[in-house]
Amino acid sequence: MINVVVAGARGNMGSEAVKMVNSDSNFELVAVVDIGYDGMKMKDVPGMMDLDVPVYEDIAECFQKVECDVLIDLTAPEAGKRHMLAAFDYGVRPVVGTTGFSEEDVKELSDIAAEKKIGAIIAPNFAIGAILMMKFSQMAARYMPNVEIIEQHHDRKLDAPSGTAVKTAQMIAEVREAQKQGHPEEEEQLPGARGADFQGMKIHSVRLPGLVAHQEVIFGGEGQTLKIRHDSLNRTGFMPGIKLACETVLKLDVLVYGLEHIIE
Ligand SMILES: NC(=O)C1=CN([C@@H]2O[C@H](COP(=O)(O)OP(=O)(O)OC[C@H]3O[C@@H](n4cnc5c(N)ncnc54)[C@H](OP(=O)(O)O)[C@@H]3O)[C@@H](O)[C@H]2O)C=CC1
Numbered sequence: 001m002i003n004v005v006v007a008g009a010r011g012n013m014g015s016e017a018v019k020m021v022n023s024d025s026n027f028e029l030v031a032v033v034d035i036g037y038d039g040m041k042m043k044d045v046p047g048m049m050d051l052d053v054p055v056y057e058d059i060a061e062c063f064q065k066v067e068c069d070v071l072i073d074l075t076a077p078e079a080g081k082r083h084m085l086a087a088f089d090y091g092v093r094p095v096v097g098t099t100g101f102s103e104e105d106v107k108e109l110s111d112i113a114a115e116k117k118i119g120a121i122i123a124p125n126f127a128i129g130a131i132l133m134m135k136f137s138q139m140a141a142r143y144m145p146n147v148e149i150i151e152q153h154h155d156r157k158l159d160a161p162s163g164t165a166v167k168t169a170q171m172i173a174e175v176r177e178a179q180k181q182g183h184p185e186e187e188e189q190l191p192g193a194r195g196a197d198f199q200g201m202k203i204h205s206v207r208l209p210g211l212v213a214h215q216e217v218i219f220g221g222e223g224q225t226l227k228i229r230h231d232s233l234n235r236t237g238f239m240p241g242i243k244l245a246c247e248t249v250l251k252l253d254v255l256v257y258g259l260e261h262i263i264e
């Protein structure tokens with residue numbers, strides 16, 4: 001039995017993760033972490049499942065009070081990093097879907113995990129289709145290095161660009177020389193018109209109500225374009241990836257950044 005704590009349990013993703021953990025006989029939901037309901041039981045919190053599971057606001061207190069093997073974090077960047085540091089302090093293995101970490105954050109957390117020999121997973125996207133979209137994009141970039149990324153999300157999203165867009169750009173950068181794209185003398189008439197820049201790749205972030213999570217990677221070549229697109233239509237599509245990460249993290253003694261390293 002794997003004892004699991006879910007942080008961000010009231011959220012879009014956290015509430016779905018709670019359902020997944022609660023319905024899997026390999027997992028025991030031992031506590032949840034969220035803001036505003038400290039000391040209560042889940043069943044007494046509006047919108048939470050009818051479970052006799054304690055709610056904590058302070059993650060350190062949570063780890064002191066319950067036996068936990070794996071922390072699933074689906075919160076916000078500052079909280080996600082703080083929760084990971086606390087997990088390392090208490091020997092708990094973090095599975096983190098929270099996005100918005102800098103490359104320096106990931107490096108710092110990787111160093112701590114390696115030093116303490118505690119397995120951890122940060123996955124900017126848990127959906128298998130999104131992992132394939134990133135891998136296919138990396139493959140295509142070898143042959144078509146002119147590429148722009150358009151990500152589209154719901155308008156409650158805090159970070160831009162999305163973690164998936166950043167990870168896609170990082171994976172493409174592994175196989176593509178940095179290069180400036182577009183006209184060498186192009187000028188933005190409105191600041192931001194050409195999007196964010198990652199080693200010459202442009203990333204465009206769309207935020208609108210009605211969207212969930214979508215990304216198109218567009219490659220341009222002489223006389224042709226290639227578009228690789230993934231759409232998340234709801235949050236259940238992320239759950240098999242979270243389940244796999246929770247099972248795999250127990251076998252790791254380093255931090256793995258990206259589910260593509262687990263789904264070979
Ligand atoms: N890796 C993946 O596959 C996916 C990752 N994500 C990422 O997961 C994260 C959560 O997304 P989503 O569920 O849509 O967001 P929500 O805003 O719906 O949920 C976040 C939850 O975390 C809570 N929270 C925020 N700060 C803290 C804190 N300091 N301590 C405890 N709880 C906290 C929020 O409380 P309150 O509402 O009071 O602020 C809320 O309940 C985001 O970073 C998102 O990018 C999302 C989808 C897929």
Ligand SMILES: O=C(O)C1=N[C@H](C(=O)O)C[C@H](O)C1
Binds near residue numbers: 125157214
């Ligand atoms: O906030 C979201 O919703 C999502 N966030 C992740 C990201 O930033 O890439 C994953 C997915 O796109 C949904």
